[in-house]
Amino acid sequence: MRLYDTATRTVRDFVPRTPGQVGIYLCGLTLQGGPHIGHLRGGVNYDVLRRWLTHAGYDVRFIRNVTDIDDKILVKSVEAGEPFWAIAYANERRLARDYATLGVLPPTYEPRATGHIPEMHELIKRLIDKGHAYAAEDGSGDVYFDVRSYPAYGALSGQRVDAMEPADDAPARGKRDPRDFALWKGAKPGEPAEASWPSPWGPGRPGWHIECSAMCWRYLGEEFDLHGGGLDLIFPHHENEIAQSRAAGFGFAGHWMHVALLNLGGTKMAKSLGNVLNVEALVAKGVRPVELRYYITAPHYRSAIDYSDEALQEAAVGYRRVEGFVQRAAERVGVGEPGDLPAEFVEAMNDDLNTPRALAVVHDTVREGNAALASGDDAAVASILSRVQAMLGVLGLDPLDPQWTTEAAAELTGVVDSLVALALEQRAAARARKDWAAADAVRDQLKQAGVVVEDTPAGPRWTLSDGA
Numbered sequence: 001m002r003l004y005d006t007a008t009r010t011v012r013d014f015v016p017r018t019p020g021q022v023g024i025y026l027c028g029l030t031l032q033g034g035p036h037i038g039h040l041r042g043g044v045n046y047d048v049l050r051r052w053l054t055h056a057g058y059d060v061r062f063i064r065n066v067t068d069i070d071d072k073i074l075v076k077s078v079e080a081g082e083p084f085w086a087i088a089y090a091n092e093r094r095l096a097r098d099y100a101t102l103g104v105l106p107p108t109y110e111p112r113a114t115g116h117i118p119e120m121h122e123l124i125k126r127l128i129d130k131g132h133a134y135a136a137e138d139g140s141g142d143v144y145f146d147v148r149s150y151p152a153y154g155a156l157s158g159q160r161v162d163a164m165e166p167a168d169d170a171p172a173r174g175k176r177d178p179r180d181f182a183l184w185k186g187a188k189p190g191e192p193a194e195a196s197w198p199s200p201w202g203p204g205r206p207g208w209h210i211e212c213s214a215m216c217w218r219y220l221g222e223e224f225d226l227h228g229g230g231l232d233l234i235f236p237h238h239e240n241e242i243a244q245s246r247a248a249g250f251g252f253a254g255h256w257m258h259v260a261l262l263n264l265g266g267t268k269m270a271k272s273l274g275n276v277l278n279v280e281a282l283v284a285k286g287v288r289p290v291e292l293r294y295y296i297t298a299p300h301y302r303s304a305i306d307y308s309d310e311a312l313q314e315a316a317v318g319y320r321r322v323e324g325f326v327q328r329a330a331e332r333v334g335v336g337e338p339g340d341l342p343a344e345f346v347e348a349m350n351d352d353l354n355t356p357r358a359l360a361v362v363h364d365t366v367r368e369g370n371a372a373l374a375s376g377d378d379a380a381v382a383s384i385l386s387r388v389q390a391m392l393g394v395l396g397l398d399p400l401d402p403q404w405t406t407e408a409a410a411e412l413t414g415v416v417d418s419l420v421a422l423a424l425e426q427r428a429a430a431r432a433r434k435d436w437a438a439a440d441a442v443r444d445q446l447k448q449a450g451v452v453v454e455d456t457p458a459g460p461r462w463t464l465s466d467g468a
Helices: 038-055 071-082 084-101 113-128 208-220 229-246 279-284 287-299 310-332 341-351 356-374 380-394 402-432 436-448
Strands: 002-006 010-013 020-028 059-062 133-135 143-145 180-186 205-207 224-232 251-259 262-264 305-307 451-456 459-464
Touching: 002 251, 010 038, 020 084, 038 059, 038 084, 038 224, 038 251, 038 262, 038 279, 038 287, 038 380, 071 084, 084 279, 113 133, 113 143, 113 180, 113 205, 113 208, 113 229, 143 229, 180 208, 180 229, 205 208, 208 224, 208 229, 208 251, 224 229, 229 251, 251 310, 279 287, 287 310, 287 402, 305 310, 310 356, 310 380, 341 356, 356 380, 402 436, 402 459, 436 451
Parallel strands: 020 059, 020 224, 224 251, 262 305
Antiparallel strands: 002 010, 133 143, 143 180, 180 205, 451 459
C-alpha cells in the first residue's frame, strides 16, 4: 500500500513498524460546538482507511481523541453560563451520534484531553530538562516551547521560522520569542475555577498541542505508524506536535496523512464563520445517511469538496443504482458470503486510497450484474453480487449491512405509522356517519395486515399482532 506522506510530500510505501500491526492517531474534534459535515469528512475517510487495513489483515489500534478543554470552550462556557465540561460532554455525545449515523466504527480508544494531565506534566518536564521549554519568569505560570531550540521546526509545513507569524495560542507575557507556543497556560483572573489544574508551575491548564502529543505517547508509545487530521491542522498544530514530541526524544509518527477540506460556497466550513451543515439538518431534509457517506467517500481524500445540494443529490442517485442491483440480486439468488475483491479495486485502494477509482470498479461490476439479471444468468448474478458486497463492505456502504437495513426499517416504520393513521381516520369517519359495515371493514383489513385496533376512551390505539 502506498499513501501520500505530508512530511515528504510524496506518495510512498506505507510500511508499519511492527509486521501485522498498525497504530493510527487521528486528531478529533474540539468540543466548543457540535460537529458539522466538514468535521465528519475526516472521520469517514479514516474509517475507510481503517476498514481497508483491517481487510488486509492488520490489527489496527485506532486512537481518535476529543479536546474537552480549550480556550474556545471556555469562551462558550462564559457566554452560556454553563460549566465547560457540560458543554464539552454535550457536544461529545452529538459527535458520537453523528459518527454512528454515518456508519463510522468506534475507535479502539477515544481519550479526552482532561483525562491525561499527568502525562502532559511529565512531557513538559522532560522538555524543560532537555532545554527545549521554559517557564515564564513573570510569575504567570505559563510554560513555553522554545521554537528556536528545535532546528527542524517548520519542516512539515515548509515554513521558515523567521517568516512565521507570532503564535496566537497565548498572550506574549513572559515569552522569549513571539513564535514560542504555550505548553501550559497559567490561570488568569476571571477564568472558571474548575478549568484549572495544579502543576509544578502553578495552577492552569494545558496548551492545545501538548494534549495530543501526550495522548499519542500514552496509547501508541514513543513511535507509531500514522498520524492524521484535516489539512488545516498541518500548521501550527501538527508542526508543534512534531517539535515537542521529537524534542522530547520520541520518534513519533512515521507517516503523516491529511484530509482536504469540505467547503461551502468556496469557503472552509467552520463554526466561527457560521457556514456549517450538520448531519441532523440534512437527514431532516430527507438525506439518507448512507447516501451522505457515499457523497463523502466518492472524492479522493486529498481533493477538496465544495458542497452543494445538487452534488449530494447526484451522489445519492449514484448510490441508488448500486443499491438497486444489490437488492434485486439478493431477492433473486439470496445472500452468500462476500467474494474476492476485483484486482482493479485492490489496486485502486492500495494507490493512496483512491476511492474514486475504487467506486468506478463498483459501478462497472454493477453494470455486469444488471446484464446478468436481465439475461437470467443466476450463477453470474450470485458471483457478481458477492464481489460487489465485498467492495461495498470495505467502503462501509453495503446496503445489506445491518447499519443501513436498520435505518431503512426505521424509515419504513414512519411510513407504516402514516398509513395506519390514514386508515384509522377513514374508520373514524365511517363511524361518525354510522356506517358500521365500512368501519368494521377497515378494522378487518388492518387485522389481516397484522395491525390490531383497540378502541379506548382516549381514541383508537393500534399494535402489531404477535404474528406480524
